[in-house]
Amino acid sequence: MRRILTNKIFILVLVIVLLLALAAVSYSERSGVNIIGNIISVPAAPLQRAFSFVSKKVGDFFGYFEDVKKTQEENEELKKRISELEQQILDIEKLTKENRELKDALNFKEQLDEYDFIGSSIIAKDPGNWFEVFTINRGSKDSIQPDSPVVTSYGLVGRISKVDLLTSRVISIIDIDSTVSARLSKSRDLIVVRGDVELRSKGLCRADYIPPDADIMPGDTVETSGIGGIYPKGIVIGKVVSVISNEGQYDSYAIIQPVVDFKRLEDVIVLKKKP
Secondary structure (H helix, E strand, O other), X not given: OHHHHHHHHHHHHHHHHHXXXXXXXXXXXXXXXXXXXXXXXXXXXXXXXXXXXXXXXXXXXXXXHHHHHHHHHHHHHHHHHHHHHHHHHHHHHHHHHHHHHHHHHHHHHOOOOOEEEEEEEEEEEOOOOOOOEEEEOOOHHHOOOOOOEEEOOOOEEEEEEEEOOOOEEEEEOOOOOOEEEEEEOOOOOEEEEEOOOOHHHHOOEEEEOOOOOOOOOOOOEEEEOOOOOOOOOOOEEEEEEEEEOOOOOOOOEXXXXXXXXXXXXXXXXXXXXXX
């Protein structure tokens, strides 16, 4: 009995030794790792997997914030690009308007070959809703002189009243200090267009000294006569709105609606006589 037990123990030990030997040879050929290292690595494998899992989640967490930051940067870039495109659209619309006004001005210029056109912008105005008296960004350095006519491509604005080196003051035809020698385009009757205290608050002006037999009615066009030495002949002033008839000679008068919008003026043209 004792002999059998000894034989069983011997066989068990032999089997264990053979298994260990086979394991050592197998791992040695593949990776050079010793038996003890492999035995230690077996229980450590779950810990390694857990560490790898946590590392991946941490990496994904920070990666998310990096993606959010990148998305925000892309959004800011898109907003900037949209703003640039909107500005380009506004610039195109402005150029289209300027080209249209320039075309009208060039057609207008054919009537005024003896004048140079000096474009200018309004930089200040007297208090009130209307551009009765205002300042432009041209002065004596641009050869502007007092009483130079001021127009737009649509018609008469007024005249230069004061000139400084870099700026000039303009009195418009709706101001009470303005008087223009004019005529009715249809009948050629001479009249005088001037500013009126009451009418200026409506952007209108008044025509006086209408001949008793003048053929005048609402809708008629009024233009400069060329008499008086300030305004060239043929510049459109406006249209007759109504005629107020009185019994006395030359007591009748008319209300004139200027072709220029004196509530929304931005740019004007100063006419400078060529040498």
